[in-house]
């Protein structure tokens with residue numbers, strides 16, 4: 001295994017930055033080296049917004065959301081004034097809804113403090129939803145300040161150039177230390193973007209394009225002829241399975257939805273009423289005893305949704321009701337409007353399975 005002291009660091013920085021200048025990605029929230037040279041500065045609000053969206057989401061999936069948010073809420077103060085339901089609805093489809101709640105809480109905190117994002121790491125870390133990675137990314141990309149940004153792409157590059165023999169889970173401190181030693185203190189913003197781009201476009205999980213890599217000569221995994229052997233994989237635990245029965249109540253072209261409790265999974269989002277989500281399957285009798293009201297239910301398709309920590313299988317039932325029916329907090333919503341609601345993907349699937 002190699003470590004930072006085995007590398008010609010100055011030369012590697014130079015080559016990586018030259019590669020980035022020639023072939024790095026242009027992303028809408030990013031200041032490219034030529035823009036920086038021309039005196040342009042990144043908008044910290046836009047950088048922060050993109051970083052929150054990109055957590056667990058790919059660039060192509062997040063980009064339309066990024067544009068939509070900036071169009072609707074061009075400044076952090078505009079977002080701070082938004083309603084939680086509005087933000088949830090605009091976020092629907094990006095998943096991990098706690099991020100949307102933290103996004104709004106962070107916008108409000110920044111707005112209350114005057115509207116400028118802080119540049120100090122400790123101040124960034126004090127904001128809702130900002131952890132060490134996002135703080136480093138905002139410092140480097142928005143303020144061009146020294147920060148070692150280590151995302152999954154960077155982890156892959158570092159584990160490969162060093163041929164780290166342990167899984168990422170157990171070698172994170174080592175990866176961080178090596179990444180920090182390689183980072184260029186003179187061009188922190190460009191360097192952070194360059195190494196992330198190297199991982200995203202050249203040092204890809206499968207079939208890395210080593211021939212196009214500026215670090216090919218130093219890369220231990222390449223020299224060993226087995227770049228894909230790194231990062232070393234840890235044994236994967238099987239994902240737990242949960243079962244539920246969902247109850248869709250329609251009144252013509254409207255569906256009755258209720259709000260989930262504010263805390264926890266999908267907190268504050270709308271949902272189709274359902275039984276508990278549990279490891280054991282539900283008999284029809286047991287499930288229908290928990291339905292919003294008895295009689296008239298028709299069984300429909302099952303949906304399957306994969307969350308980060310478990311897979312949910314939900315058998316959907318449906319029935320019609322009068323518009324005056326309202327058993328508990330909730331309301332009627334036009335099915336044609338579900339894309340505009342704060343309805344998480346799993347519940348959208350559930351509705352579409354029974355319309």
Ligand code: SF4
Nearest residue numbers: 203210213216219227
């Ligand atoms: S040489 Fe290949 S494996 Fe090594 S960092 Fe470059 S692309 Fe990745």
